[in-house]
Amino acid sequence: MARILIPTPLRQFADKHDTVELPGATVGEVLTALTTRFPDLKKHLYNDEGKLRSFVNVYLNDEDIRYMKKDATPVNDPDTLSIVPSIAGGLDEAVLSKDEILRYSRHLIMPEVGMEGQLKLKSAKVLLVGTGGLGAPLGMYLAAAGIGKIGLVDFDVVDFSNLQRQVIHGTKDVGKPKIQSAVETMSDINPHIELVKHETALSSENAFEIFADYDIVVDGTDNFPTRYLVNDACVLLKKPNVYGSIFRFEGQATVFAYPGGPCYRCLYPEPPPPGLVPSCAEGGVLGILPGVIGLIQATETVKLILGIGDSLVGRLLLYDALGMKFRELKLRKNPECPVCGDNPTVTKLIDYVEFCGVPHQEAPPEPVAMTGDIEPTEVKAKLDRGDKFTLIDVREPHEFQICRIPGSTLIPLGEVPKRVGEINAESEIVVHCKSGARSAKAVDFLRQQGYKKVRNMKGGILAWSDKVDPTVPKY
Amino acid sequence: MIEIERGPWREMVNHAQAIYPNECCGAMIGKIDGDAKTVSHAIALDNVSVGSQAARYELSPKDLLRAEREARERKLDLIGIYHSHPDCGAYFSETDLKNSCPWYSFVVLSVQKGRFDHANSWLPNAEQTQAEKEELIWPES
Secondary structure (H helix, E strand, O other): OEEEEOOHHHHHHOOOOOEEEEOOOEHHHHHHHHHHHOHHHHHHHEOOOOOEOOOEEEEEOOEEHHHOOHHHOEOOOOOEEEEEEOOEEEOOOOOOOHHHHHHOHHHHOOOOOHHHHHHHHHHOEEEEEOOOOOHHHHHHHHHHHOOOEEEEEOOOEOOHHHOOOOOOOOHHHOOOEHHHHHHHHHHHHOOOOEEEEEOOOOOOOOHHHHHOOOOEEEEOOOOHHHHHHHHHHHHHHOOOEEEEEEEEOEEEEEEEOOOOOOOHHHHOOOOOOOOOOOOHHHHOEOOOHHHHHHHHHHHHHHHHHHOOOOOOEOEEEEEEOOOOEEEEEEOOOOOOOOOOOOOOOOOOOOOHHHHOOOOOOOOOOOOOOOOOOEOHHHHHHHHHHOOOOEEEEOOOHHHHHHOOOOOOEEOOHHHHHHHHHHOOOOOOEEEEOOOOHHHHHHHHHHHHOOOOOEEEEOOHHHHHHHHOOOOOOOO | OEEEOHHHHHHHHHHHHHHOOOOOEEEEEEEEEOOEEEEEEEEEEOOOOOOOOOOEEEOOHHHHHHHHHHHHHOOOEEEEEEEEEEOOOOOOOHHHHHOOOOOOEEEEEEEEOOEEEEEEEEEEOOOOOOEEEEOEEOOOO
């Protein structure tokens, strides 16, 4: 049983009723009861194929049934169904040149895109935050698809370690600003589009100004502060946020902040404690993975612009490369959401670095220095002199395989507590890792266990490569 | 025939001028007496289009639902939808037609260089292939 509100213009086909009560356990059953009782309504709501007309939306209370179980959505007694048309419009504008018609011909011959769709792509303005793993396929394919204006935000420089996945940059680009390298590749793919460089770190101070010029924001970032910043700015500016994230062999994608849909904070109101979720730089990532996820983001972006298909709004797509499986989770808008809920507490951009508990300075927090850190050059001198001391490497075994300091003993950080018995407390100890962060934790732990003569090698094996032995590869 | 009273007309014109150079949109509420419609309230709504808003508008169905509810509460009817055409005539474009619905009057306000210029009202047919011009009366100045 449910109440249906009849829109004014349709009441003449429903015996002038503005509201009718009808039986049915699902939305589909109630609608069938409606058109059975008032057969004249049918042609106004359904097309010849018996499907709801393209402009007809049905709402159960305040929710669009498309985001619930559609016709199968259950109804209970006090529920109200409303029939609401979708309405849009605009000016007829822009044309394609002869060159563009040839270039986009495979789009133009599909009725779902056609001239109208290609012109929508041409008048669309999309911002890519990040030109790294996700940004690489995004930038290349969105440029190829003919998105009229693409903005890029990045401030990083191309490094050899990027090339395993960031296919928009090549070996010749190492050392070049990523944004420059990305723009060169994209304008080579498609010279008919406008590319705008925002060579800066996205921040609460500049986000509104940068986002203002774009219709859709695509998040290709790899850290929590920027992810929350992009989300909140998109919600506050009412711009969709096409989201993707990757780690090791798994990725996720969805569309946040679409009108009526959930946002990132509906899913994760609070960031994880700092350090709990490793970044790709710490945990690694399969080079192909960002290609798959970035292209899902690119597909969603193009669909949003064209207004075709079922978007990922309200669905989180999960991809597992090893199992080669896609799964999806339903996402619902959280009425209590601090930014997009009914009573938002976040109404302007905040300090996201602080919010995510990331220390402002780049270096990890220094442990209490009893004997201080030790420079790699000093460790080298000790080894050369034949000093008696224990050199412990707390990296993972697969990192040890890449490079190591001769004479070091491997005890991965996670195993230090249970293998502490192997470490002679009387001996002088030097601990190292890749950059000095994990070894600082190990040093802290050993000191708490009563080890007195324990020091951290500053800058890890990366500094060793810089200062002592350049033949040791960096990774 | 659709007649817009002074209060709502002023709100619609102000809305269209304030949102210029983008397109604005909103709902019109009032009474229907046979073919004669009188608009007594205008409700400005958000343009939720993800395309360029200089040449596109889209209404959120939720906003429309709210407008419909407000009409019911006032014992009035949702009569039509208005939107603006920045620096362009008040014609009913292909895009307007394809994304319209045959249930309402569609009032288009032409805003030239930031100032209201002229307006027309349109009635789309059921198949959304044609729109018929409807007599529109608005208060002068």
